[in-house]
Amino acid sequence: MSIITIHPFYSDAVIDDILAQTEKPLSQQQQNIQKHYHYKDLVGLLSWNNANSQCFNSTDSSLSVTTHAVLDDDFNRLKYLIRSVLWPINHYIRRQMWMNILTLNRVRSSKQPRHVRQSSQATLTSTIVIIDNDFSSLSSNHNQLPNFVDTTNLCFYHLNEPTGHSLLQRILFTFALHHPDVTYCPTLQPFSALLLHYHTEYEVLYLINRLLVKNWLCGVTRLQWEAHCNVFMKLVRLYYKSAADIIDLRFANMKSFYQEWFWWIFRYLPFTYLTKIMDCFFLEGPKILFRISLALVHLYTKRIKDKSNKNPSDIADFCQHIPVSIDHLLRIAFDIRNFKRRTIDQLIENEEKLLRSTHQQPSNDNAKESSNSISHGIISDRQPQLVTSQHLTQIPNKSILDHKQFLTLWNWLPVRFSIAQPSLVFTTEEHGFRLQTLLDKIDEIEYSILIIKATNGEIFGAFCAGLWSDRHKRAYFGFGETFLFTLVPKQIKYSWVGQQHDDSNRQNQAKREMFLYVNNEKLVIGGGNGDGLCIDQSLCEGLTTHCDTFNNEPLCSQSYFSISVLEMIAFDFSES
Structure with a gap:
């Protein structure tokens, strides 16, 4: 039986010294695989594109990428496997693994039988992943990089010159061309550089787009990046208070210290540590990066706390010569208890809100007019669209909305929903006019879109953020991502006013958090001095008025x- 050898690196882009490491024995890796023998089915899942060399050797800018659905139980097993097994940097599996885990679709176990595993083919169009030939004349001058790059912290690792550096430069410029709304994103340059060690430039561009739609880039503006840095400082105080006290005592500029949290990993840790951290990051997201940096702070402060020197050694030097192994570092990181993604997301959201409130407001009349338009929900036609016709490929045939109207809605949604396809779960044309039937269909759905076509032809509705079964627990329920909208005759989005107001008056705050309400007689979205949108139990009649929650105009002329x-539209992630 012949054995096909697959090169672990993208040899065009990396220097020879890293290629030489492929000759090193893999005994430790083999021991790890034997130790986790019961997970061999998941090892196969991680390398399913192994046999499909077209995906990894194609020089065409149009790629065919296989995506798989994985149930919750298998996802948790996969998480344990990736955390536990230390594949060497030169192991063939990593070339497939990073692509595969970034294209996995997680499916709730309660929704499908345990044995079901779905797969689909998604062709990437040239509008997303093509490398523009106009960039081929750019020099390798490090100053010639998009504005979103932090040029004080450039990371090239083992990329060669000029080919590797030039490819990285072209990837970043092509990404900037397609995403002008990304104004500051320090993570993109090191992420792209790391991916380029194992993937072609076309695959790298596809994968960083996946990170964008997953909202895993730690922000795409300076404000969002600053929010992540401030949240990390709060996490240190929350989980390692003694470490925070040492930092307060030893460092005059604490904020500057914490703002480097990301670079402790990506600029200073050894490359062998970094690849293992990325294995986990591509499956679990930015929470992993916070965990690792918290572990580094913990280890670093233990090192300096007993030293009398008032000028402690640099944490960058500590990371470069880290005294513990990667598996020890991971154990410390994963031993942090009650470290939940929802908690982190809420901290980031609150921090962004605080930063917006403290930043200087625009002073010229045009800026004020633009700000007022946004606060009243008017979406400019010139706003960059993150979702294009290539993203939405499965519009429900029976929906009252056309493709263009779905595109408008999808560009109003939180960015993490842009990779999903719309799924029609209820329509009065098929399921009848009865509120209880609607509620039975959506009871376990957390995010949905209610769309109404009135008899006068106007179309309007609401994005509903909140588990509908929560109606049994309290009167008003739901989250601040909920919004009202109109599509015909005008396209207007009315966001939650809590994103613009910071009112300490508890009565006013309560009125502004009346998102969703359901009883036996009606369904209401938005409250406080009127119902934003109210549907009666017959699903035949409705009412729309101004409400405090969304500060909206009536959605219908009547x-x-x-x-x-x-x-009612739900979100299908199985084809993303």
Whole structure:
């Protein structure tokens, strides 16, 4: 039986000294695989593209990428496996693994039988992954990089010159061309450089786009990046208070210290540590990076706390010569208890809100007019669209919305939903006009879109963020991502006013958090001095008025309207 050898690195882009490491024995890795023998099915899952050399050797800018669905139980097993096994940097599996885990679709175990595993083919169009030939004349001058790059912290690792550096430069410029809304994103340059060690430039561009739609780039503006840095400082105080006290005592500029948290990993840790951290990051997201940096602070402060020197050694030097192994570092990171993604997301959201409130407001009349338009929900036609027609490929045939209207809605949604396809779960044309039937269909759905076509032809509705079964627990429920909208005759989005107001008056705050309400007689979205959108139990009649939650105008030209069609859209991530 012949054995096919697959080169672990993208040899065009990396220097020879890292290629020489492929000759090193893999005995430790083999021991790890034997130790985790019961997970051999997942090892196969991580390398399913192994046999498909077209994906990894193609020089065409149009790639065919296989995506798989994985149930919750298998996802947790996969997480344990990736955390536990220390594949060497030159192991063939990593070339497939990073692509595969970034294209996995997680499916709730309760939704499908345990034995089911879905797969689909998604062709990447040239508008997303093509490398523009206009960039081929750019020099390798490090100053010639997009504005979103932090040029004081450039990371090239083992990329060669000029080919590797030039490819990285072209990837970043192509990404900037397609995403002008990304104004500051320090993570993109090191992420792209790391990926280029194992993937072609076309695959790298596809994968960093995946990170963007997953919202895993630690922000795409200076404000969002600053929010992540401030949240890390709060996490240190929350989980390692003694370490925070030492930092307060030893460092005059604490903020500057904490702002380097990301670079402790990506600029200073050894490359062998970094590849293992990225194995976990590509499956679990930015929470992994916070865990690792917290572990580094913990180890570093233990090292300096007993030293009398008032000028402690640099944490960068500590990371470069880290005294513990990668598996020891990971154990410390994963031993942090009650470290939940929802908690981190909430901290980041609150920090961004605080930073916006403290930043100077625009002073010229045009800026004020633009700000007022946004606060009243008007979406400019010139706003960059993150979701294009190539993203939305499965529009429900029976929906009252056309493809263009779905695109408008998808560009209003939180960015993490842009990789999903719309799924029609209820329509009065098929399921009848009864509120209880609608609620039975959506009871276990957490995010959905209510769309109404009135008898006068106007179309409007709401993005509903909140588990519908929570109606049994309290009167008003839901989250601040909920918004109202109109599509016909005008396209207007009315966001939650809590994103613009910071009111300490508890009565006003309560009125502004009336997102979703359901009883036996009606369904209401938005409250406080009126119902933003109210549907009666027959699903035939409705009411729309101004409400404090969204500060909206009535969604229909007739406050009391009759319903022609009502439908509910959910989100299908299995084809993303």
